[in-house]
Amino acid sequence: MEIADIKKEKYTIVEIAGRLDTTNYQELETNLQEKLDAGARNLILDCTNLEYVSSSGLRVFLMFLKKIKGLNGKFFVCSMQDEIKEIFKISGFTSIFDIYENRDQAEAAM
Amino acid sequence: MMEKLVLKNRVDELQKLNVFIDELLEKWSMPPNMGVNVNLALEEVFSNIVFYAFDDDKEHDIIFQFDQLKQGVNITVTDAGKAFDPLQTPPPDDLEKPAEERHIGGLGIHFVRSVMDEISYKRQDNKNVLRLTKYNSRENRA
Numbered sequence: 001m002e003i004a005d006i007k008k009e010k011y012t013i014v015e016i017a018g019r020l021d022t023t024n025y026q027e028l029e030t031n032l033q034e035k036l037d038a039g040a041r042n043l044i045l046d047c048t049n050l051e052y053v054s055s056s057g058l059r060v061f062l063m064f065l066k067k068i069k070g071l072n073g074k075f076f077v078c079s080m081q082d083e084i085k086e087i088f089k090i091s092g093f094t095s096i097f098d099i100y101e102n103r104d105q106a107e108a109a110m
Numbered sequence: 111m112m113e114k115l116v117l118k119n120r121v122d123e124l125q126k127l128n129v130f131i132d133e134l135l136e137k138w139s140m141p142p143n144m145g146v147n148v149n150l151a152l153e154e155v156f157s158n159i160v161f162y163a164f165d166d167d168k169e170h171d172i173i174f175q176f177d178q179l180k181q182g183v184n185i186t187v188t189d190a191g192k193a194f195d196p197l198q199t200p201p202p203d204d205l206e207k208p209a210e211e212r213h214i215g216g217l218g219i220h221f222v223r224s225v226m227d228e229i230s231y232k233r234q235d236n237k238n239v240l241r242l243t244k245y246n247s248r249e250n251r252a
Contacts, residue, residue: 019128022121022124023122023124023125054154055221066209069209087150087221091217096209
């Protein structure tokens with residue numbers, strides 16, 4: 001998995017690429033927590049190149065959705081591949097996350 | 111056709127499982143979307159065994175047997191850990207609830223059930239034997 005940030009004035013885009021699973025979910029958890037600790041409140045997770053996510057990875061998504069909502073921030077997810085969309089659907093995540101088809105839409109909603 | 115993979119109960123063995131699944135399903139000419147489903151289900155089964163099946167610190171084997179079917183694949187996962195029948199785990203009851211009320215966790219077994227077409231469990235010779243079946247497509251189900 002690779003994580004890259006694009007900092008904007010009012011939010012940060014986090015690009016996640018590759019596989020997010022039991023072996024590396026803690027990397028994402030640490031990465032996002034550091035952003036919150038540094039004062040970030042609005043995040044867009046760009047999943048264009050996310051190829052696979054297991055329940056360990058989804059746990060991190062949910063954890064930060066809750067944390068950021070608690071901080072009155074925004075946590076958007078965009079550009080999911082069909083397989084990832086399907087996993088979100090199975091998890092019942094489609095209704096609780098703000099999901100956008102592409103990055104432009106997510107940025108416009110920020 | 112039958113192929114076997116034996117892993118140790120360590121998280122870092124997961125990568126071997128991923129590579130094995132991807133190569134095998136390609137060799138057996140299974141549709142690409144099957145790989146995601148099989149990877150997802152087997153990662154959940156594997157990590158459950160790694161985290162919960164054994165109380166000691168010793169290394170144990172987890173055996174994955176893949177059998178090619180006419181229209182799909184059968185996977186039998188065997189471990190000598192504590193008896194655990196995933197089919198007895200109740201499905202999550204909060205899938206429709208708002209984020210604030212959702213539990214973090216509890217999705218693993220739900221994934222296995224959702225992405226596989228058939229699941230059966232038996233306790234045999236002090237081992238957990240979990241059998242998962244995935245068909246090429248639901249229309250082809252035998």
